[in-house]
Amino acid sequence: xxxxxxxxxxxxxxxxxxxxxxxxxxxxxxxxxxxxxxxxxxxxxxxxxxxxxxxxxxxxxxxxxxxxxxxxxxxxxxxxxxxxxxxxxxxxxxxxxxxxxxxxxxxxxxxxxxxxxxxxxxxxxxxxxxxxxxxxxxxxxxxxxxxxxxxxxxxxxxxxxxxxxxxxxxxxxxxxxxxxxxxxxxxxxxxxxxxxxxxxxxxxxxxxxxxxxxxxxxxxxxxxxxxxxxxxxxxxxxxxxxxxxxxxxxxxxxxxxxxxxxxxxxxxxxxxxxxxxxxxxxxxxxxxxxxx
Amino acid sequence: xxxxxxxxxxxxxxxxxxxxxxxxxxxxxxxxxxxxxxxxxxxxxxxxxxxxxxxxxxxxxxxxxxxxxxxxxxxxxxxxxxxxxxxxxxxxxxxxxxxxxxxxxxxxxxxxxxxxxxxxxxxxxxxxxxxxxxxxxxxxxxxxxxxxxxxxxxxxxxxxxxxxxxxxxxxxxxxxxxxxxxxxxxxxxxxxxxxxxxxxxxxxxxxxxxxxxxxxxxxxxxxxxxxxxxxxxxxxxxxxxxxxxxxxxxxxxxxxxxxxxxxxxxxxxxxxxxxxxxxxxxxxxxxxxxxxxxxxxx
Numbered sequence: 152x153x154x155x156x157x158x159x160x161x162x163x164x165x166x167x168x169x170x171x172x173x174x175x176x177x178x179x180x181x182x183x184x185x186x187x188x189x190x191x192x193x194x195x196x197x198x199x200x201x202x203x204x205x206x207x208x209x210x211x212x213x214x215x216x217x218x219x220x221x222x223x224x225x226x227x228x229x230x231x232x233x234x235x236x237x238x239x240x241x242x243x244x245x246x247x248x249x250x251x252x253x254x255x256x257x258x259x260x261x262x263x264x265x266x267x268x269x270x271x272x273x274x275x276x277x278x279x280x281x282x283x284x285x286x287x288x289x290x291x292x293x294x295x296x297x298x299x300x301x302x303x304x305x306x307x308x309x310x311x312x313x314x315x316x317x318x319x320x321x322x323x324x325x326x327x328x329x330x331x332x333x334x335x336x337x338x339x340x341x342x343x344x345x346x347x348x349x350x351x352x353x354x355x356x357x358x359x360x361x362x363x364x365x366x367x368x369x370x371x372x373x374x375x376x377x378x379x380x381x382x383x384x385x386x387x388x389x390x391x392x393x394x395x396x397x398x399x400x401x402x403x404x405x406x407x408x409x410x411x412x413x414x415x416x417x418x419x420x421x422x423x424x425x426x427x428x429x430x431x432x433x434x435x436x437x438x439x440x441x442x443x
Numbered sequence: 444x445x446x447x448x449x450x451x452x453x454x455x456x457x458x459x460x461x462x463x464x465x466x467x468x469x470x471x472x473x474x475x476x477x478x479x480x481x482x483x484x485x486x487x488x489x490x491x492x493x494x495x496x497x498x499x500x501x502x503x504x505x506x507x508x509x510x511x512x513x514x515x516x517x518x519x520x521x522x523x524x525x526x527x528x529x530x531x532x533x534x535x536x537x538x539x540x541x542x543x544x545x546x547x548x549x550x551x552x553x554x555x556x557x558x559x560x561x562x563x564x565x566x567x568x569x570x571x572x573x574x575x576x577x578x579x580x581x582x583x584x585x586x587x588x589x590x591x592x593x594x595x596x597x598x599x600x601x602x603x604x605x606x607x608x609x610x611x612x613x614x615x616x617x618x619x620x621x622x623x624x625x626x627x628x629x630x631x632x633x634x635x636x637x638x639x640x641x642x643x644x645x646x647x648x649x650x651x652x653x654x655x656x657x658x659x660x661x662x663x664x665x666x667x668x669x670x671x672x673x674x675x676x677x678x679x680x681x682x683x684x685x686x687x688x689x690x691x692x693x694x695x696x697x698x699x700x701x702x703x704x705x706x707x708x709x710x711x712x713x714x715x716x717x718x719x720x721x722x723x724x725x726x727x728x729x730x731x732x733x734x735x736x737x738x739x740x741x
Contacts, residue, residue: 186530235703248706250474250530251663255702258656262695372652375541378534386531413549420538424521431525 166400167301172377191371192260197354228350385433461677463630472603480540485632511632563646666712
């Protein structure tokens with residue numbers, strides 16, 4: 152029973168990391184109808200910047216390092232938007248082109264990190280990693296922190312989207328970007344805010360993922376899981392993305408705890424296939440596709 | 444000379460795999476970043492066929508390709524049924540290829556066949572010669588050309604243009620996509636087989652996401668709805684990093700920036716919509732032998 156509860160807590164924390172990523176994807180997807188493949192590059196970049204801020208001559212404390220890396224990643228995200236996506240958006244290019252462009256950004260970022268810092272696995276330098284004991288159950292401090300902060304960030308995002316004028320603008324753009332701009336919403340500003348938000352989300356996820364496992368250039372591959380989670384939940388909706396992520400995180404941790412950790416990634420893929428066979432639109436998905 | 448042969452062989456293998464991706468991506472509009480997985484399936488299968496069952500090399504390649512094609516239904520059927528498109532189909536294929544790699548990494552033996560897990564499958568008989576590769580490339584190009592000019596190819600193009608309109612014209616979406624995926628996986632499987640018979644060794648690490656990115660790069664640079672474009676870029680992208688060794692570690696970074704630049708300035712790719720046209724051969728032939736040119740042909 153103790154083992155089960157420990158696995159559950161660990162699963163919730165990994166699910167929370169996935170939901171940060173999945174929500175980022177869903178946000179870009181709902182406004183611009185393409186998947187921001189550069190997300191895993193941002194995630195690795197954020198984690199590396201935080202790692203460098205702590206371990207380099209700067210020796211920044213954890214929170215300062217997190218803040219620095221968030222600022223830098225937001226800058227990177229906004230720059231990539233300006234350079235790689237904005238010209239395509241202005242030309243109303245098909246979404247396939249946006250996707251390839253995003254893949255290009257991702258390839259460049261990940262391999263630049265690989266070139267400059269090498270592909271080795273690094274331990275994220277944080278102290279105070281002793282688990283907390285609640286009764287007989289030991290719970291990782293970082294698991295709790297990852298879960299709490301991720302949900303905090305998601306709650307802030309919700310407040311931003313549903314309680315501010317800017318959020319209203321983004322939601323309007325997600326319904327129809329052309330009409331929204333006719334109503335006086337600045338498309339460029341919306342793009343900057345949306346990509347800025349994805350920068351914050353991916354860095355937070357990157358730092359916690361780095362603490363939980365390791366910091367390495369290919370760490371962004373974990374975003375496949377977030378995409379799988381958003382397909383499982385149902386495409387293009389933020390609550391569905393969170394549901395899918397939590398489900399995937401918990402099930403995956405239980406599999407690695409009780410069966411074998413090598414088959415954890417395999418499991419998530421088979422989970423996707425099974426879900427698609429029985430719920431073609433995802434668990435919470437509407438059949439929004441045009442059907443004849 | 445051996446070095447030139449090596450480049451021709453590796454380039455030819457890359458061409459076959461890229462033609463497979465081109466059929467799926469450029470003609471059917473389905474984006475795959477997981478074709479390395481199909482290469483791995485085909486490669487291991489055909490290597491097992493030759494090494495353990497003594498099946499002749501050409502048949503083993505066909506068996507490997509067919510096996511990869513059949514395995515593609517595992518991902519194809521659920522994905523097409525739920526109408527996963529664009530980005531999400533790409534994720535599904537990426538997940539598939541990563542799972543294949545993981546499975547091979549952790550499979551030491553199947554029955555009494557030693558696959559070697561992460562160490563790789565050793566001592567595969569070496570059959571791939573320059574001649575074999577050239578023959579395979581010519582056949583692959585010929586069949587790809589036949590496919591895209593056939594009714595099935597036209598169905599595929601219509602699906603890539605507009606699924607709803609294609610369906611209204613009576614195109615069976617599921618069947619069209621499945622056929623395109625099968626052929627594309629078959630090509631990748633054959634390429635994987637040739638790779639195994641060339642190196643006499645197969646390792647799961649050959650078939651990582653980097654391999655899939657390479658295949659995709661050739662298709663993106665080569666051009667949409669063209670076979671000759673990806674054909675050229677597939678060879679160039681193998682030959683250039685081979686010749687400029689110091690440039691090798693910058694390769695993927697440059698690909699990344701080129702993706703963005705190509706999309707912004709020339710989204711149709713190098714030779715987008717340019718089709719291989721063999722009519723000049725016929726004209727030349729007719730001139731050579733003073734025959735009457737048949738105008739209704741071509």
